[in-house]
Amino acid sequence: MAKLWQKDYSFDETIERFTVGNDYELDRELAAADAIGSIAHATMLKTIGILSTDDVGRLTSELIAVYEDAMTGRFTILRQDEDCHTAIENRLTEAVGEAGKRIHTGRSRNDQVITMIRLYAREYLIRILERLAEVAGLLLERAEENASVPMAGRTHMQPAMPSSVGLFFAAFAEQLLDDARLVETTLELCDRCPLGSAASYGVPLPLDRELTSRLLGFAELQNNVLAVNNSRGKLEAAILDALDHIAMTLGKFAQDLIVFSLPEFGYFRLPDELCSGSSIMPQKKNPDGLELLRARSAAVSSYATHCRSVVRSLPSGYNRDFQDTKEPLLRGLATVDTMLRVASITVEKMQVDTDKLIAGFDSEIFATDAVLDKVGKGASFRDAYREVAKNPAVTGDAVEAIARRTSVGAPGNLGLDVGRRKVAALRARLAERDRRISNAFRALTGRDVSLVRSN
Structure with missing residues (x-):
């Protein structure tokens, strides 16, 4: 043809x-x-x-x-x-x-491809945010289950202060919810109709761009026809940058689990079904899923860099260079979606070893608490600091030390309801957006429409 x-x-x-x-x-x-x-x-x-x-x-x-x-x-x-x-x-x-x-x-392949990509990416971003809400919810559940389970807080990877498994899980839930705000911003940019902009300069026909925008369930029409075309590649980069924040959060979570599930720590255990084996060492059970979460985080970052690099110095109007921003976007969307699925399974099935966590507390981890106890009895912080520094080995109770940290967001006052409200609000916003889009597609085609194949 x-x-x-x-x-x-x-x-x-x-x-x-x-x-x-x-x-x-x-x-x-x-x-x-x-x-x-x-x-x-x-x-x-x-x-x-x-x-x-x-x-x-x-x-x-x-x-x-x-x-x-x-x-x-x-x-x-x-x-x-x-x-x-x-x-x-x-x-x-x-x-x-x-x-x-x-x-x-009345249309060019230029606005046609942008419309196609935005319709697809819009649905995929909603799916990703729904998965993120699921993972954040699971993390908050694990945080509540383990709110009073001690865990050594570390700086420079060295034992530093008393903390808890609850704080650990809740921290990653909050980070993901912060990441969701970035992704939602790119979703709003994606949820604008580009159709009718043609090859960047409109056409001498009375196209009803507002109508096509409504028919496709877009939240709004992107006004300037040249801005439509100039946004290609730039929007893809913005989406991938936002997804990169999710990937970085999951990569850090994976790294922590890899370290803290080592036999030398043993704080967490991965069930056998989450581990692969070795072709030569029969005893090995490897956290390959976590290692690849860490690696794929770097891949998502590279996709964002690729798109930015392609469009950085292009002149206004269409350039064939834009074609090379399509694959990084598709890869990035699919990768982060899969990463969240892997994270969900991991959070749900990983096991917490309370005995190993308590054994990870040495006497020096209570040193700062001892300093602040002296401050409470009238000493200056600096004098108390210097006195404890001479003999930082201090007797303490890990569970009690957690309970004493009662300021907002600290181990003894996690404020998990704050996270739960954010998860619920995110789900409600996504449901409302999905409802608008689904209703528009049903009115247009007479059927339910999904644009992203299951994987």
Whole structure:
């Protein structure tokens, strides 16, 4: 079938392979979103007299078939198609004739691909935030279960002050909820309709961009048509930067669990089903899942850097460079989604060894408490510090030391309800956004629509 830009010459095969790259393969994941976006565009074209009611009906039926094929992995995109836009338009032309040739009226592949990516990324970000809320909730549950279980607080990896397992779990819950705020900001930027901006400069047709925005359930319309195109790659980088914060939090959590589950510590244990073995050492049970959480954190960071580097110095308007921001985005979304799933399983199944944790307390860990006890009896902090420093071995009770730390957010006053309220509020915001989008898609297509395949 013909390329959308087909001219009266043949494209050099080497250049074609180079410029297409693996874009046509990536688009197999995105074609369902493009089909839904095309239904909205066709519906709008009817209102300005480009397509008839019958045209839109036949196009919608075929686009729903494309959507179904794409979601089940049956939709075919060939290298010579270049992308899913060409493959879909060619299929429409073959299936419904002249109407298929008209559907591209008023749009460019530029705004078409941005629309497709935003529809897909919007749904994926909602899924990721839902998973994050699940992990944060589990961490808060484990924090409550272990609120009074002592754990040596460390600085420079050396025993420092009394702490608790509850503080440890609650800290990671709070960090993830902070990360969620960054991701929600990028979700808001993603939830703006770019369709109708064409090749960055609009078209001399009375396109109803507000209508297509409503049909696709976007929260708002992105106004400036050049800003739409200039945001490509930049938005992908922002999304990946936000996801990188989730990945960094999970990477640190993984590193801590790797260290504290070592036999030399034994604070935590990973059940056998979370560990792999060695091909030569029969006794080995390796925390490979945690090690790869740590490694994948670095990968997500590299995806964000890739997108920023591609678009950093581009001139305004479309440039083919944008194509190379698609794969990092898809990889980053899938990677963080999987990381959260792994984290959820780990938090739920990991075991806490209270005896080993208490054994990890040496007498010097109570030194600061001894200083502050002297302060409470009238000594200055500096004099008390110097006196204890001469003999920092101090007798103390780990559980009592936790209970005495009662300021907000300290081990004896974790304030877990603060985290629970944040989790509940996040879930409520996501449910409201998902409801708006689902209702719009149902009104547009007459069916429930999901754009991200299960993995």
